[in-house]
Amino acid sequence: MSDQTIGLSDVVIGKPASRRTGNTLLKCAYGATFIIVVAMVTIPIAALIYGSFRTAAPGMPAEWTLRNYEGLASPGVIATIGTTLWIGLLSSALCIVIGTAIALLVHRTDFKYGKVVTMLVGLAFYFPSFILAMAWIIIGAPGGIFNAVVDDMLGLSWLRIDIYTTMGIVLVMVLHQVPFVYLTMRGPIMGMDGIYEEAARTAGATPSRVITRITLPLLSYSLISSFILTFIITIEQFAIPALIGIPGQVNMLATQLYLLVRFSPTDYGLAAAIGVALSAMTGAAIWAQRRVSSAGRLTTVTGKASRLKPIPLGRWKWLAYILCFGFGFLALILPMTILIYTSVLKWFTANPFDGLYTIRNYAYIIESASTIRSFWNTLLVSGVGAAAGVLLGLMCAYFTLRLQPRGYRILDFFVSLPFGVPGIVLGLGLLWAYAYLPLPLYGTLALMIIAFVTRFLPYATETIGGQMVQIDKSLEEAAWVNGATPLEGVSKILLPLVRPSVQGAYFLLFMAFFREISSAILLYTASTAVVSISIWSFFEQANWGLASALSVVATLIIFVAMGLISRLVPAARQG
Amino acid sequence: MSITVENLVKRYGAMTVVHGISFEVGRGEFVSLLGPSGCGKTTTLRCIAGLEDAAGGIIRIGDRIVSAPDQDILIPPHERQVGMVFQSYAIWPHMTVGENVGFPLSIRKVSAADVAKQVDEALGIVGLGPFKDRHPSQLSGGQQQRVALARAIVGRPKVLLFDEPLSNLDAKLREGTRVEIKRLQRKLDVAAVYVTHDQEEALSMSDRVIVMDGGRIEQAGTPKELYRSPVNRFVADFVGRASFIDVVRVEGGAGWRTPSGALIDVDDSSFNGAGTYQAMLRPEGIDIMEDANAGKPGRSLPGTISDSHYLGAYTEYVVDAGGAKVKVHSKRDFDVGSPVMLRFSPENCRLVSSPAGTGK
Ligand SMILES: Nc1ncnc2c1ncn2[C@@H]1O[C@H](COP(=O)(O)OP(=O)(O)OP(=O)(O)O)[C@@H](O)[C@H]1O
Numbered sequence A: 001m002s003d004q005t006i007g008l009s010d011v012v013i014g015k016p017a018s019r020r021t022g023n024t025l026l027k028c029a030y031g032a033t034f035i036i037v038v039a040m041v042t043i044p045i046a047a048l049i050y051g052s053f054r055t056a057a058p059g060m061p062a063e064w065t066l067r068n069y070e071g072l073a074s075p076g077v078i079a080t081i082g083t084t085l086w087i088g089l090l091s092s093a094l095c096i097v098i099g100t101a102i103a104l105l106v107h108r109t110d111f112k113y114g115k116v117v118t119m120l121v122g123l124a125f126y127f128p129s130f131i132l133a134m135a136w137i138i139i140g141a142p143g144g145i146f147n148a149v150v151d152d153m154l155g156l157s158w159l160r161i162d163i164y165t166t167m168g169i170v171l172v173m174v175l176h177q178v179p180f181v182y183l184t185m186r187g188p189i190m191g192m193d194g195i196y197e198e199a200a201r202t203a204g205a206t207p208s209r210v211i212t213r214i215t216l217p218l219l220s221y222s223l224i225s226s227f228i229l230t231f232i233i234t235i236e237q238f239a240i241p242a243l244i245g246i247p248g249q250v251n252m253l254a255t256q257l258y259l260l261v262r263f264s265p266t267d268y269g270l271a272a273a274i275g276v277a278l279s280a281m282t283g284a285a286i287w288a289q290r291r292v293s294s295a296g297r298l299t300t301v302t303g304k305a306s307r308l309k310p311i312p313l314g315r316w317k318w319l320a321y322i323l324c325f326g327f328g329f330l331a332l333i334l335p336m337t338i339l340i341y342t343s344v345l346k347w348f349t350a351n352p353f354d355g356l357y358t359i360r361n362y363a364y365i366i367e368s369a370s371t372i373r374s375f376w377n378t379l380l381v382s383g384v385g386a387a388a389g390v391l392l393g394l395m396c397a398y399f400t401l402r403l404q405p406r407g408y409r410i411l412d413f414f415v416s417l418p419f420g421v422p423g424i425v426l427g428l429g430l431l432w433a434y435a436y437l438p439l440p441l442y443g444t445l446a447l448m449i450i451a452f453v454t455r456f457l458p459y460a461t462e463t464i465g466g467q468m469v470q471i472d473k474s475l476e477e478a479a480w481v482n483g484a485t486p487l488e489g490v491s492k493i494l495l496p497l498v499r500p501s502v503q504g505a506y507f508l509l510f511m512a513f514f515r516e517i518s519s520a521i522l523l524y525t526a527s528t529a530v531v532s533i534s535i536w537s538f539f540e541q542a543n544w545g546l547a548s549a550l551s552v553v554a555t556l557i558i559f560v561a562m563g564l565i566s567r568l569v570p571a572a573r574q575g
Numbered sequence B: 001m002s003i004t005v006e007n008l009v010k011r012y013g014a015m016t017v018v019h020g021i022s023f024e025v026g027r028g029e030f031v032s033l034l035g036p037s038g039c040g041k042t043t044t045l046r047c048i049a050g051l052e053d054a055a056g057g058i059i060r061i062g063d064r065i066v067s068a069p070d071q072d073i074l075i076p077p078h079e080r081q082v083g084m085v086f087q088s089y090a091i092w093p094h095m096t097v098g099e100n101v102g103f104p105l106s107i108r109k110v111s112a113a114d115v116a117k118q119v120d121e122a123l124g125i126v127g128l129g130p131f132k133d134r135h136p137s138q139l140s141g142g143q144q145q146r147v148a149l150a151r152a153i154v155g156r157p158k159v160l161l162f163d164e165p166l167s168n169l170d171a172k173l174r175e176g177t178r179v180e181i182k183r184l185q186r187k188l189d190v191a192a193v194y195v196t197h198d199q200e201e202a203l204s205m206s207d208r209v210i211v212m213d214g215g216r217i218e219q220a221g222t223p224k225e226l227y228r229s230p231v232n233r234f235v236a237d238f239v240g241r242a243s244f245i246d247v248v249r250v251e252g253g254a255g256w257r258t259p260s261g262a263l264i265d266v267d268d269s270s271f272n273g274a275g276t277y278q279a280m281l282r283p284e285g286i287d288i289m290e291d292a293n294a295g296k297p298g299r300s301l302p303g304t305i306s307d308s309h310y311l312g313a314y315t316e317y318v319v320d321a322g323g324a325k326v327k328v329h330s331k332r333d334f335d336v337g338s339p340v341m342l343r344f345s346p347e348n349c350r351l352v353s354s355p356a357g358t359g360k
């Protein structure tokens, strides 16, 4: 009895002191997170808006003006906006149809090779857009492989294609973004309680009517949400429209911005205004998406294991094979094959029997100091940058979802803002900002890391936050009741429990940074080039062989890293 | 229409969960499948509906074979014309009440006017007429249940299937809905199969009850048959409350003896020679006498009250007698520890076979 009393008074004496130190630490962390996030997000955006009202390039003497916004109404820019919307809507619609069809085939029918298809789609998801676009240019350019085969070898000149067109862009966009739709639709499809479909079957509906009357309507909110997200990543996509559209003079807003900054006559002010306009479009789309997904959540996910019998495909089996494996072939296998083929050719030829083979491209990669440096730069940016991004994301998730100190809503708002800012626009904003800020960041890898972390902070926060909200608050409270300080509650209970999502977020950011090009393209200098930029430059110099060899190496690194990580930390795959 | 199930077998991978069961449900008959969790009730029902492919046996609805895997016949669910009520109702959340109920008709291309008429009628029957344009999320659990019922009957199904439709309702509502389901089934005059693990529900609603265990039928019969003449200890124990006393046959077949040596009169019409047996006593078929000497030989057992549970209308006493714990219901008051005499008539003391080893 007396022992207990002593124990109790111990706690009473011990508690306030430790709680105070814990609180101070947390307060400092909150303050630091708040300042870093707000600065990181506002500086480029403010600079961009500032730039859009100036008459000259960053750092030059200039005056205030509205001229740049008038420029938005010029026929050229209006046409670009039209093209952007058209490509965005068309590609997203096609992606939704194909991606959802694949997801339904894999998860709702007796389709046999679901695992293979899931793997192909997963690999395609991590296949960098600029590498895919390059491969398709080698295939589909007027002097490319496809035309050489159908026209020069088979004499079927009416079959000639030209990738440098709007439809060419749409084709590659779709191939690149179908995996995204598949991945966003897979969860809702798998999580849906099968009982709704069974009820329809016993009520007299055939399997195909069940899909159209029950399954798809129940998925409608997920479909709309996925459609809008696909639209956003399509209109902010930079590499595909740049590589394919610029030679064919098909401009989207992102490429027009790039042209205005990179090629004379440059017009940084108009570029900034275009950046603002593009961000407004993506911002509006994100707002719509949030509305849809919060308004229309039908409770179809009961968490009850469903025993749903797979729908027999019967004679539609072949169509399913064609769709799934056709996609895998066009989005992954064919481009990879073409890149490997091109990388070992001395001079480009469409006929493999005419080719002179060499490994000089690979030898060059190993010997060239600048290429090796770009690899080190990439590893550094991806490795260190992802760690920084995850740490910041973890802080943001903890403060906005758990601790919720004063002003956490403001933090939440700033964290989600970069979702609406396309990569190239962010790059331009930073370009404007660091021309004025007295920080020696321009031309450093640090600037590259800042750009990448800013751009992908929302992804890190959402990944970690998604798991954090599922962890019952009482688990932490139980630790407090048993004598743990808030800080100990975090380190001993919360952190171990969210570890899988932290690993997942690291994996996600590492992969994203490794492939990122749109926010780097305006920021790099010779000494800070990353692999994606090196590939890009080789390709721009029409050195297809070297670009292909480097792409093959980069892709292999990505796939090997993916395989390793998902084997070592299975939970990371959730990310 | 009737349902005939012959030698139904269902496997999941290498595991057989239904071992060749057979039963018949006549037109207008209400049959319950009763059994402990995991015994294969739902699986059997889903095989009848076509939601699950049987591995063997034949299922007929009316004259039509709907499932005969040996002959490569597996009619899909939408061609079987069944009405089914699911445990969690499965009301489609993206449709109004009216659209939910009208679905079985509109999917069969009934004209819109007819759909509207029949939906009104069906909703009227379950008392949900004014709720036609509501969304499912705006309904209570009991109302959702009645929507599911209306949807199951609207297409004039040949048979009605229920999978524990009342298990999500509270006790009061459950009783009312039992009556309603029964009434609807009578009115439609169709065969009904009702899955439940609630014995009271099964006894009160059914024309016949099929007791299952481990994927096999233990006994099928009217509620009274099951209660009064269970064929084995499992059925006796699962249907109603019962106590069991080990008995062995006296040499020459002149009666049955308890482990303590007392001879008792047992209704041994179910005796068939081999196996181990127990005497089953229902708690309401026993009288408790205070006078420990008041028993008639063969129809009584002396014992001691070891426990009592007051249940309002009566008290359940647990009495140590005949080497077993015997449950007795009585309105009278006794003290724990007092010696008593248990009295019963032979018709309330039935011989049941008990698998060796479980006897107690
Ligand atoms: N999809 C499945 N795969 C493997 N085994 C299954 C599957 N569905 C059911 N089973 C098994 O089949 C057996 C019978 O299941 P069933 O659902 O028919 O039981 P039940 O009698 O309805 O039980 P309950 O009263 O709990 O609903 C169980 O042992 C169950 O584990």
Ligand SMILES: [Mg+2]
Pocket (backbone or CB within 6 Å): B041, B042, B043
């Ligand atoms: Mg069941």
